[in-house]
Amino acid sequence: MYIHAVSHYLPTQVVGNEHFTQLNGLSNEWIIERTGIAERRKAAPGENTNTMSVEAVARLQEQADLSDVDLIVGATYTPHDTIATLAHVVQHHLGIADIPVVSISSACSSLLNAIEIVEGYFALNKAKRALVVVSEHNTAYNNDQDKVSGHLWGDGASALLITKERQTEGDFEVLSLLTGGAAHTGKATEAVVLKPLEQGVIMPNGRDVFINACTYMPKASQQALERCGLTIDQVDYVLPHQANLRISRNVMNTLGLPEEKLLSNIQRLGNTGCAGCAIALSENWSMFQPGQHIVVTVFGGGYSYGAMVIRK
Amino acid sequence: MYIHAVSHYLPTQVVGNEHFTQLNGLSNEWIIERTGIAERRKAAPGENTNTMSVEAVARLQEQADLSDVDLIVGATYTPHDTIATLAHVVQHHLGIADIPVVSISSACSSLLNAIEIVEGYFALNKAKRALVVVSEHNTAYNNDQDKVSGHLWGDGASALLITKERQTEGDFEVLSLLTGGAAHTGKATEAVVLKPLEQGVIMPNGRDVFINACTYMPKASQQALERCGLTIDQVDYVLPHQANLRISRNVMNTLGLPEEKLLSNIQRLGNTGCAGCAIALSENWSMFQPGQHIVVTVFGGGYSYGAMVIRK
Numbered sequence: 001m002y003i004h005a006v007s008h009y010l011p012t013q014v015v016g017n018e019h020f021t022q023l024n025g026l027s028n029e030w031i032i033e034r035t036g037i038a039e040r041r042k043a044a045p046g047e048n049t050n051t052m053s054v055e056a057v058a059r060l061q062e063q064a065d066l067s068d069v070d071l072i073v074g075a076t077y078t079p080h081d082t083i084a085t086l087a088h089v090v091q092h093h094l095g096i097a098d099i100p101v102v103s104i105s106s107a108c109s110s111l112l113n114a115i116e117i118v119e120g121y122f123a124l125n126k127a128k129r130a131l132v133v134v135s136e137h138n139t140a141y142n143n144d145q146d147k148v149s150g151h152l153w154g155d156g157a158s159a160l161l162i163t164k165e166r167q168t169e170g171d172f173e174v175l176s177l178l179t180g181g182a183a184h185t186g187k188a189t190e191a192v193v194l195k196p197l198e199q200g201v202i203m204p205n206g207r208d209v210f211i212n213a214c215t216y217m218p219k220a221s222q223q224a225l226e227r228c229g230l231t232i233d234q235v236d237y238v239l240p241h242q243a244n245l246r247i248s249r250n251v252m253n254t255l256g257l258p259e260e261k262l263l264s265n266i267q268r269l270g271n272t273g274c275a276g277c278a279i280a281l282s283e284n285w286s287m288f289q290p291g292q293h294i295v296v297t298v299f300g301g302g303y304s305y306g307a308m309v310i311r312k
Numbered sequence: 313m314y315i316h317a318v319s320h321y322l323p324t325q326v327v328g329n330e331h332f333t334q335l336n337g338l339s340n341e342w343i344i345e346r347t348g349i350a351e352r353r354k355a356a357p358g359e360n361t362n363t364m365s366v367e368a369v370a371r372l373q374e375q376a377d378l379s380d381v382d383l384i385v386g387a388t389y390t391p392h393d394t395i396a397t398l399a400h401v402v403q404h405h406l407g408i409a410d411i412p413v414v415s416i417s418s419a420c421s422s423l424l425n426a427i428e429i430v431e432g433y434f435a436l437n438k439a440k441r442a443l444v445v446v447s448e449h450n451t452a453y454n455n456d457q458d459k460v461s462g463h464l465w466g467d468g469a470s471a472l473l474i475t476k477e478r479q480t481e482g483d484f485e486v487l488s489l490l491t492g493g494a495a496h497t498g499k500a501t502e503a504v505v506l507k508p509l510e511q512g513v514i515m516p517n518g519r520d521v522f523i524n525a526c527t528y529m530p531k532a533s534q535q536a537l538e539r540c541g542l543t544i545d546q547v548d549y550v551l552p553h554q555a556n557l558r559i560s561r562n563v564m565n566t567l568g569l570p571e572e573k574l575l576s577n578i579q580r581l582g583n584t585g586c587a588g589c590a591i592a593l594s595e596n597w598s599m600f601q602p603g604q605h606i607v608v609t610v611f612g613g614g615y616s617y618g619a620m621v622i623r624k
Binding site: 078079084087096101102103119121126140141183184189195197304 | 395401415416417418422428431492612
């Protein structure tokens with residue numbers, strides 16, 4: 001399985017920390033110290049997870065031929081429409097008939113769940129060119145006035161063309177991929193929630209999320225490396241879920257890797273949910289060198305997690 | 313791949329057509345003639361897709377050992393929580409650590425998308441005992457006063473234990489399974505929608521849904537039969553998506569099958585979304601005889617569809 005191309009879309013409006021200083025009295029320094037976030041993007045009126053998905057796919061079409069895509073897996077926990085989902089809207093945009101189309105949520109971990117679902121379709125010979133689209137419209141469900149987590153969230157989308165066979169030398173090969181759930185643990189089902197009919201996205205147990213994210217991302221990364229026979233010193237970059245720069249640094253520390261190997265966009269984009277890692281992959285695509293290994297690792301609400309090792 | 317056991321949960325409150333007569337002036341006879349629906353269930357305050365999922369799984373535990381479930385795929389388009397999804401809450405209920413957990417939506421078609429995702433995990437050898445849980449809380453997102461579609465919807469949930477290897481002689485073998493999307497067609501992305509932040513579930517183009525449902529369910533059924541080398545006369549029962557009795561009858565007519573072979577619960581339950589077919593499978597489980605073939609076929613908003621042939 002190969003990642004042949006990746007694109008991303010970001011809304012143009014930038015929201016700096018001063019917005020939350022005015023609203024909630026949180027200083028720029030306090031927000032940066034606690035989260036690493038300096039600014040985030042906010043979708044314009046009329047934009048949503050579906051429109052941002054189509055924008056990301058339109059950019060992917062500039063890089064790759066999508067006319068023979070035979071599977072679409074969308075992902076979001078901030079849906080614009082749960083029936084005409086982002087995957088369906090992308091199919092509509094591409095005009096491709098009679099292919100499997102589904103949208104998923106495993107919260108912030110969904111990127112890797114989506115790629116694992118693609119892996120299954122490839123194993124079944126039911127697909128060989130799959131489009132994965134991750135999109136979050138956090139600001140639609142967020143309460144800016146929430147002093148606990150209102151300042152964390154940003155909007156954005158990304159699209160990846162994943163193929164069963166190698167297309168070009170520049171493709172990333174997926175060497176190993178695992179996903180898991182840790183919903184059995186204490187506060188997993190209540191620490192981060194988004195109840196569309198109630199109060200939107202809230203994080204009543206940030207400390208519990210922090211501890212579990214710092215536990216599961218390194219653990220999953222090590223498991224994924226073991227499964228493909230690699231050691232930690234062969235890792236060139238780690239791309240963790242973009243939830244909080246302190247979590248990312250903690251993950252690097254636990255893995256025994258220097259901060260130079262950390263890929264991060266949370267400073268500019270905030271927590272863009274399941275889209276964060278894919279956007280970062282897109283932003284850094286041309287920097288990666290042949291032979292380099294990247295570990296993508298995710299953790300999300302409901303306490304789902306995953307790790308993927310890819311080699312350029 | 314085998315369906316080893318299935319259960320269902322229905323809320324206790326029954327809503328008869330007289331509710332909509334009082335509210336919207338729609339007579340009992342008019343509703344029955346147009347939809348086949350005489351009554352539907354409504355979740356109690358405090359119930360939602362997550363709690364109904366756990367109830368369905370608790371009933372499945374009375375039939376089967378779920379302690380070694382190694383994959384959970386949930387499905388709903390009426391989510392209570394898009395982060396701590398129904399699949400996560402079920403994992404929490406079962407207390408099983410470190411297994412893949414994901415919730416999906418392909419609207420009313422999700423049951424078959426979920427089973428196809430399971431099929432992929434089986435092919436990858438990443439799972440061998442999977443739990444599929446389908447749950448809809450339509451009444452949470454429905455406007456009873458909507459004269460067009462307010463009277464269609466009901467609540468309910470179902471859980472299925474799907475295994476890679478046969479467990480007992482009573483298992484249903486999955487002979488073929490396909491899913492597809494038809495979002496490329498005209499009104500696919502606008503005919504049925506559920507925008508959580510806007511007006512809930514509405515169906516502004518019921519006629520277009522009707523026509524496409526009546527086209528795609530027979531077509532997918534025939535494709536699924538061909539793929540496993542069966543002919544239409546070998547079909548003992550057809551279980552179509554429970555959207556409208558007139559659609560179901562139309563599907564039987566197109567397939568050239570008599571109405572005795574139609575399985576239906578819409579009369580008592582209304583449209584229970586992606587849970588409808590699974591609930592019907594559970595309700596009729598003990599009626600099926602060894603060697604019988606059943607075609608399950610679905611169609612949903614976003615214009616997704618699918619068909620599955622199973623043999624007892």
